[in-house]
Amino acid sequence: MASNPSGPDELGGKEQPFVTHLIELRDRLVRASIAVGLVFGALCLWPGPAGLYDLLAAPLVANLPKGSTLIATNVISPFVVPLKITLMAAFLVALPVVLYQMWAFVAPGLYTHEKKLVLPLVISSTLLFLMGVAFCYFFVFGQVFKFIQSFAPKSITAAPDIEAYLSFVLTMFIAFGAAFEVPVVVCVLARMGLVSIEKLKEFRSYFVVLAFIIAAIITPPDVVSQLALAIPMCILYEVGIWAARIFIKHTQAPVEESTPTA
Numbered sequence: 001m002a003s004n005p006s007g008p009d010e011l012g013g014k015e016q017p018f019v020t021h022l023i024e025l026r027d028r029l030v031r032a033s034i035a036v037g038l039v040f041g042a043l044c045l046w047p048g049p050a051g052l053y054d055l056l057a058a059p060l061v062a063n064l065p066k067g068s069t070l071i072a073t074n075v076i077s078p079f080v081v082p083l084k085i086t087l088m089a090a091f092l093v094a095l096p097v098v099l100y101q102m103w104a105f106v107a108p109g110l111y112t113h114e115k116k117l118v119l120p121l122v123i124s125s126t127l128l129f130l131m132g133v134a135f136c137y138f139f140v141f142g143q144v145f146k147f148i149q150s151f152a153p154k155s156i157t158a159a160p161d162i163e164a165y166l167s168f169v170l171t172m173f174i175a176f177g178a179a180f181e182v183p184v185v186v187c188v189l190a191r192m193g194l195v196s197i198e199k200l201k202e203f204r205s206y207f208v209v210l211a212f213i214i215a216a217i218i219t220p221p222d223v224v225s226q227l228a229l230a231i232p233m234c235i236l237y238e239v240g241i242w243a244a245r246i247f248i249k250h251t252q253a254p255v256e257e258s259t260p261t262a
Helices: 018-045 048-061 077-093 095-109 112-150 162-179 182-191 197-202 204-218 223-250
Strands: none
Touching: 018 048, 018 077, 018 095, 048 077, 048 112, 048 162, 077 095, 077 162, 095 112, 112 162, 112 182, 112 223, 162 204, 162 223, 182 197, 182 223, 197 204, 197 223, 204 223
8 A cells, every 4th residue: 555655634634514614714803803993992092093194194284385284075074084094004003913813714724835835925915015005105195296286286275185085095005005916926826837937037028018007097197106106016026036936946835756556
């Protein structure tokens, strides 16, 4: 009888009833929700919803004409919008706990080489998304608002609505956060064998064009924001090609050697 060269089944004896999985999923979701709720409560105490909104609006306010402020055209907007921002901030702060609960739920059903595959993707995708959000807030917003205000006629007094600004901010955060996931996408495509490293290199020039098309579609119609999105995407594509080599090397499944037959 041929023995299994890769050792005993790592998942052997770990099957659990479907209801047990549902209960564990519920518990994980409850723990993640509690983490978000605790951070939300802490942020409500300090710096408070109003303080968080002032922080989020700082790049715009700094580039408005002297004496101009944001306005609220809806009666409940001054109450609802800051709460939405606080909830968004709470989710971002508690994101490591949320991702850990997700990882703890799926990890028992993965082989060792699969754990080596999933965990780096979860960590890197989270860090890259947060880097994209930070890049958008600390660099892009200031440059975009300065560029836009430089074209505003003297006869126009800028007074943006707070709900419109929140919608703009969320769109930009999601766009830049997703754009910074390019290395993860490249690594996954290469690791799954859908495309080779050589093909990714050949696609480089086409990706540059694609990056500028995407930036033109999802960003405001100004040159600054489009360049600020397209150029990092091109750089991150090169990073993804480099990272894919290392990722593939360290996440390969064990090779099963065939046993000779008599």
